[in-house]
Amino acid sequence: MRYDLVSLSLFVAVAETQNLTHAARRKHTAVSAVSKRIAELEQQVGTQLMLRLPRGIELTPAGHSLLYHARQIFRNLEQMEEELNDYAAGIRGHIHIFTISAALMHCLPRAISQFLTHYPQTDIDIEEQTGVGVVQGLLEGNADVGIFSSWTPASGIDVWPWQQDQLSVLVWHGHALAARASLQLADLLDEKIVGPHRDSAVSHILEREARRLGRTLSIGLRVSSFVSMAELVSQQLGIAILPVNEIAPASLHRGVRAIPLAEPWAKRELLVGVKAHALASPSVKTLIESLTAANRRGQEEEGSGSVVTLR
Incomplete structure (x- = not known):
């Protein structure tokens, strides 16, 4: 089932103003055109979306459901437009990183410096946390990318190996x-x-x-x-x-x-994690690719006989 964005926009205006005339004025269109669009929406979904009352309109349960989803659609469209405008302006996104102190002490600054060499206008914030704090930040949406050790439970997180170290x-x-x-x-x-x-x-x-x-x-x-x-x-x-x-x-x-x-347990891996890679922004995916590509190159060189120390 396909929905017309213009019709959804008019429906949201009517729902928010609770009045066809006020909605038509807000959208700079005729009342008859608004009424026709709403009727077409109701016909499309197969149920009544609003009740026409003497002093305005009132949403039905189906209308409240459609309003919620329509607002979500327009919020997503606004976010998409903002991100694409950032790309057009040369700003390749904003990335908020949570990291444990071990990574922040040495390997992460160098990796970020190399990334910014290729994407100099990316805006990156880095916040130091414990491993549990990193995972919690990812799950709660406060961090886009997390750096933590394999010793930290990370259920619900997409992870990639990055570095190795030993106590x-x-x-x-x-x-x-x-x-x-x-x-x-x-x-x-x-x-x-x-x-x-x-x-x-x-x-x-x-x-x-x-x-x-x-x-x-x-x-x-x-x-x-x-x-x-x-x-x-x-x-x-x-x-x-x-x-x-x-x-x-x-x-x-x-x-x-x-x-x-x-001790066998003294060896660990540092991991790069995101809440859901499929939903990550292009800038976040590019950073993950940059970090994991460096790790893959190191493993390939080790396999070919070259000794590589990753720090």
Whole structure:
């Protein structure tokens, strides 16, 4: 069944003014033309849409339903027009990104910089969140794109693999563990630890694995910034466990050493997610393609024998 946009527009005007004459005046057309269009709509849907009363009109239940859907249609048309006007003006869309701090520390800024090289007039906002906050932002429509780890449950989200990293242990150079080539969580259970944000995925994983060993971690300080964690370690206030691969090497304090955490659960993937790819804007789809294409190139080069470190 096909609906004429002009007829729907006249119907909305009549419903909002509750008067054929007022609607005709608003739409700059004759009352008879408005009345004819409404009658044709009623004939098309096969039921009465409005009651003609002495002092105006009143919508029937079917009329209220049509009004709701007609408004949705016109809102979508307005959104489409605004987006196309942005393209015509050279503005390729607006993207709101929620990301965990690990990605924001290193790999995301570089990826966004590369994207903006090709699409310099795209407007991008970036907001730091915990992994749970990223997924919640996507589900609630507050974020267009999310960057979070594979440790975070993401039911209802379309995701793509992006980067990989592994947890490492930061110790100061004079620490008893500093000479070790790798460490396990059991080696750290008696250590004072500088921990991440309590709601972070890293914190949940560490606490879960410590419980499996029948212990709890001794966390004396909690900070959200990985750079701050490294600074606190350098001051010998504790050791830290964090995805150090995601930190720019220049950001690490000279007084600390990163030792890989040799646990199977210490490896993770960073994911790119959207609520529904099919409904995403062209600019969002272009960004996702840019991010995942870089990951695919890295995997192809690894397969051909080249060693590629993705950060």
